[in-house]
Amino acid sequence: MEIASLKTVLLVQSQGSIAAAARALDLDPSSVSRIVATVEADLGVRLFQRTTRRLTVTEEGQVFLTRLAPMLEEIEAAQEDARGLRSKPTGLLRLTASVAFAHHMILPLLPAFQELYPDISIDLQSSDANLDLVEHGIDLAIRLAPAPTGDLVSTRLMKTRYHVVASPNYLDGRAGITKPTDLEQLNCIRFALPGLRDRWMFQSGASAPFEVPVRGDLRISNALALRRAACMGLGVAMLADWLIQDDLRDGRLVALFPDFRCAATEFETAAWALYPNRAYLPQKVRVMIDFLRSNMRTAVG
Template sequence: MEISSLKTLLLVQIHGSIAGAARALDLDPSSVSRTVANVESELGIRLFQRTTRRLTVTEEGQAYLTRIAPLIEEFDAAREAARGLRGTATGLLRMTSSVAFADQMIVPLLPDFQTLYPDIAIDLQSSDTNLDLVEQGIDLAIRLAPAPKGELVSTRLLRTRYRVVASPDFLRAQAPITHPTDLERVECLRFALPGLSQHWRFRHSGGVPFDVAVRGRLMISNALALRRAVCLGIGVALLADWLIKEELAQGRLVALFADHDCTATDFETAAWGLYPNRSYLPQKTRVMLDFLRKHMKDRA
């Protein structure tokens, strides 16, 4: 029995459907269904109970899959270890991150990564929706957030800081904005995500945090578009440092409140690499994590 067939069975179990496993494998569902049927025929047992609406693991199937899962992991771990000794990393690496972070922080690094690791193919899915790593068959997600919680394994790649910024033209047209509470009277460009649009949080030199209510006629769900809008002088915005580094250096934006920390959620935010919780880390994922951790700080 082929290892690939056994892996297919485990994916069907994880995703709870033939269709989900097929998406993860980038195969036609009929091909996955045939693989399951062939294994069941060879074993002489039914692994899955299938109806038109759902798929469940049979008692015999559960016993079988529970036994083979650690063996498959050991097989993959041995293969990755052998490749590591050989000095090569290969395979398809499926990644995801937000649209803006992919554009600003990941894509510019890919030419150097591909030079170092020519045998790794990359499928980068940029999305401002947090994709399900298991359901979508994704090896690595880069997420911007406080320390993640849950079943996924996380490693910090880059500490992130936020700045309140505006264009010079916008500031010239306003009364002086010298304290965060002054934002209550100016037009603020807000990020259109739950919990990020009504209040911004500030802290002076490590003191007690306080919230400032912000208002504005424009909410935008994409950070690149939000940066464009603030550069056009439409209002004030709260943006990550890695997104506005060039604009600040060239004078297209001005950072306000240099003596305050600011955030929309939590002051200890970072870019995190997340991957499925498993007993080993594939070499293709490991080398990408190490590469991003080393080179991202140069772009922040």
């Protein structure tokens, strides 16, 4: 049995269907079905029970696949060591991040990454939905959160901080905006995302945090569009430092309360690299994580 065929069988198990595995591999489902059938014929046992509606692992298949997964990881690691790929990583790297983070933080870094690692090709899937890594065959996800949850391995790439900002033309004629409670009288542009409330949190120094209710006539679910709306003077917004640092420097946006920490949910937030929980981390993923961690910290100062 070929290693590629065995990896395909494991992918069918993790994806839960032949169709899903075929999408992850960019193959026709009939091709994946033939691979599974060939492995089963070589073993002399049926790995999966297949119907028109579902696929389940047989008892014999569970025994085989449970022992197979760590063995394949060891084989891949040994192959990389033998071929010297630890100094020359290769292969297709599937990466996902939010639309704004992919556009503003990852894309500008890709030319330098590809110059360092010309044998790695990248499939960047930008989405504001948290794509399932196993279902979509993704090697690495970049998520913005206070702390990641779930069974994925995570490493912090950089800290993030949020600012309440507005454009100079929106502030023109609106004097006396000096404290967060003044937001109650302003038009606030809010994120239309699950879990975000109509209250923003603030804290000054070591004092107790407090909340300010915010209201407005515009909700936006994409950070790039939210930033554009703030620059156009449509209202006040809370945006991440990595997204608006150039706008603050060039005067397109003004930070309203620089002496206060602010947040929509929690003050301590970061950009995290997440990858499937397994003993062996492919070199292509490792070098991308190291590259992003180093260059993102430089990019945001």
